[in-house]
Amino acid sequence: MAEENCSYDCSSCEQKCDHEGAPDFSVPANPLSNVGKVVGVVSGKGGVGKSLVTALLACAMQRKGRQCGILDADVTGPSIPRMFGIDSLVTSNASGIIPAHSKRGIDVMSVNLLVEDKSTPVIWRGPAIASVVKQFWSDVIWSYEDFLFVDMPPGTGDVPLTVFQSLPVDGIVIVTSPQELVSMIVEKAMRMAKEMNVPILGIIENMSYVQCPECGKKIKLFGEGHAEETAKRYGIDFLGEIPLSPELARLCDAGNIEYFSDPFTDKAAAKLESLK
Numbered sequence: 239m240a241e242e243n244c245s246y247d248c249s250s251c252e253q254k255c256d257h258e259g260a261p262d263f264s265v266p267a268n269p270l271s272n273v274g275k276v277v278g279v280v281s282g283k284g285g286v287g288k289s290l291v292t293a294l295l296a297c298a299m300q301r302k303g304r305q306c307g308i309l310d311a312d313v314t315g316p317s318i319p320r321m322f323g324i325d326s327l328v329t330s331n332a333s334g335i336i337p338a339h340s341k342r343g344i345d346v347m348s349v350n351l352l353v354e355d356k357s358t359p360v361i362w363r364g365p366a367i368a369s370v371v372k373q374f375w376s377d378v379i380w381s382y383e384d385f386l387f388v389d390m391p392p393g394t395g396d397v398p399l400t401v402f403q404s405l406p407v408d409g410i411v412i413v414t415s416p417q418e419l420v421s422m423i424v425e426k427a428m429r430m431a432k433e434m435n436v437p438i439l440g441i442i443e444n445m446s447y448v449q450c451p452e453c454g455k456k457i458k459l460f461g462e463g464h465a466e467e468t469a470k471r472y473g474i475d476f477l478g479e480i481p482l483s484p485e486l487a488r489l490c491d492a493g494n495i496e497y498f499s500d501p502f503t504d505k506a507a508a509k510l511e512s513l514k
């Protein structure tokens with residue numbers, strides 16, 4: 239069969255050809271790596287708090303006694319090291335790159351840990367960025383991780399595609415904010431996940447409300463969010479909402495996100511536990 243007419247679905251095809259199944263773009267992990275579950279964190283657009291949710295999920299699972307790592311695939315906007323207050327450079331040996339460690343032992347790999355001057359912009363084309371992400375999987379020694387969280391760049395471009403094709407992703411968490419067209423974002427993420435054969439673990443809404451410090455009332459700054467009803471409509475788990483919190487912003491800026499006592503990711507953490 240001509241290559242352009244091939245769906246790579248050999249289960250419904252009787253043609254004899256020289257390939258079996260879809261082309262395999264998977265990249266081998268570093269031989270010294272030992273990774274349990276790989277969880278991608280995605281969003282429809284930038285600035286909705288995807289990196290923050292990635293960090294909070296890793297902190298929540300680490301608190302539960304699970305060893306966690308974060309692969310920062312948001313190469314052009316890496317914010318994970320700053321949230322954890324990591325500014326040293328990573329080191330390497332003959333076997334690979336050794337990730338940095340946060341104060342509470344979360345392993346982190348990010349472009350920002352490779353450059354002295356953190357304000358140097360990464361001005362690379364898509365294929366170069368995608369190749370770096372693959373190296374973060376193949377060259378980094380993720381020596382023992384129960385969970386490796388991948389902070390994806392926003393959208394459905396080159397890099398998310400590379401991550402889905404190259405890494406053994408066990409599931410994705412979608413992060414939305416109340417301002418967004420949630421159903422469109424969820425639909426896009428669902429289609430991509432389906433095509434890539436990756437399960438959607440659920441949706442988390444960030445910046446859902448602000449809690450009045452005087453009376454405790456929840457103020458919906460951006461109006462009513464639609465993440466929960468959208469999740470229901472598509473049969474996806476709604477994993478919770480995170481308020482806009484000045485304390486959280488302050489801890490992020492100070493590199494102390496691990497000290498945020500966070501009840502907001504409990505449901506998501508329980509879902510991740512169930513992956514075991």
Ligand SMILES: Nc1ncnc2c1ncn2[C@@H]1O[C@H](COP(=O)(O)OP(=O)(O)OP(=O)(O)O)[C@@H](O)[C@H]1O
Nearest residue numbers: 284285286287288289290315317481482483487490
């Ligand atoms: N719920 C929140 N409360 C307080 N600050 C928040 C909250 N969510 C996000 N922020 C702050 O907003 C900024 C953007 O968040 P973050 O880097 O997680 O977004 P992002 O979706 O990963 O963005 P991008 O994809 O463009 O890198 C950060 O400085 C973070 O500290």
